Amino acid sequence: xxxxxxxxxxxxxxxxxxxxxxxxxxxxxxxxxxxxxxxxxxxxxxxxxxxxxxxxxxxxxxxxxxxxxxxxxxxxxxxxxxxxxxxxxxxxxxxxxxxxxxxxxxxxxxxxxxxxxxxxxxxxxxxxxxxxxxxxxxxxxxxxxxxxx
Amino acid sequence: xxxxxxxxxxxxxxxxxxxxxxxxxxxxxxxxxxxxxxxxxxxxxxxxxxxxxxxxxxxxxxxxxxxxxxxxxxxxxxxxxxxxx
Numbered sequence: 001x002x003x004x005x006x007x008x009x010x011x012x013x014x015x016x017x018x019x020x021x022x023x024x025x026x027x028x029x030x031x032x033x034x035x036x037x038x039x040x041x042x043x044x045x046x047x048x049x050x051x052x053x054x055x056x057x058x059x060x061x062x063x064x065x066x067x068x069x070x071x072x073x074x075x076x077x078x079x080x081x082x083x084x085x086x087x088x089x090x091x092x093x094x095x096x097x098x099x100x101x102x103x104x105x106x107x108x109x110x111x112x113x114x115x116x117x118x119x120x121x122x123x124x125x126x127x128x129x130x131x132x133x134x135x136x137x138x139x140x141x142x143x144x145x146x147x148x149x
Numbered sequence: 150x151x152x153x154x155x156x157x158x159x160x161x162x163x164x165x166x167x168x169x170x171x172x173x174x175x176x177x178x179x180x181x182x183x184x185x186x187x188x189x190x191x192x193x194x195x196x197x198x199x200x201x202x203x204x205x206x207x208x209x210x211x212x213x214x215x216x217x218x219x220x221x222x223x224x225x226x227x228x229x230x231x232x233x234x
Contacts (some may be wrong), residue, residue: 046233047157048157048233049207049210051210055210077233109234112233112234114230116233117207117233118231118232118234119158119231120232121158132229132232133231
């Protein structure tokens with residue numbers, strides 16, 4: 001089961017978790033990305049490429065499902081404007097055992113950083129700026145390249 | 150052939166458009182060549198496309214390198230490196 005959502009509404013952690021539980025899963029691993037509160041950001045706006053975004057997330061989820069034998073995975077990403085402390089993204093992966101659930105979650109969030117068409121714009125007291133991609137994100141994504149379809 | 154060209158993030162802001170529909174000349178065969186052609190359209194385009202090494206692209210909604218062909222494509226998107234998650 002693959003459940004993808006790209007939405008302006010707040011992410012309900014319990015609801016996303018419930019989507020992937022069951023179906024014989026012995027383990028559910030999750031990752032939640034949150035707007036930072038420690039660097040003067042007043043608001044964060046996520047722009048995306050609507051015609052492409054869900055397909056890109058589905059591709060990432062399907063890759064992880066094949067590689068790690070997942071029983072279910074959900075990737076929910078928020079778009080639009082959000083405030084410090086609010087959730088940006090949640091990945092929840094269910095598998096028979098913990099190692100696969102944990103690794104699948106890590107792979108999905110690392111690949112999402114480089115292979116899904118989202119752009120972050122931060123508003124600070126001094127004005128707004130587009131967030132620059134980090135070289136470390138490419139390196140994190142590259143380490144999963146073995147064993148991918 | 151007419152091409153739908155989409156812009157995102159600061160590329161969209163500098164161009165001043167989210168989307169335009171254009172017919173590039175026949176000798177424009179790759180995304181990189183398209184970027185060079187677009188840069189001549191207005192000062193905003195020039196500001197968006199002056200540093201191609203800062204740009205990424207998708208052809209028909211698949212991420213592609215700037216050397217990729219646009220032959221037969223109906224939609225090309227040009228944007229900065231993605232920053233989701």
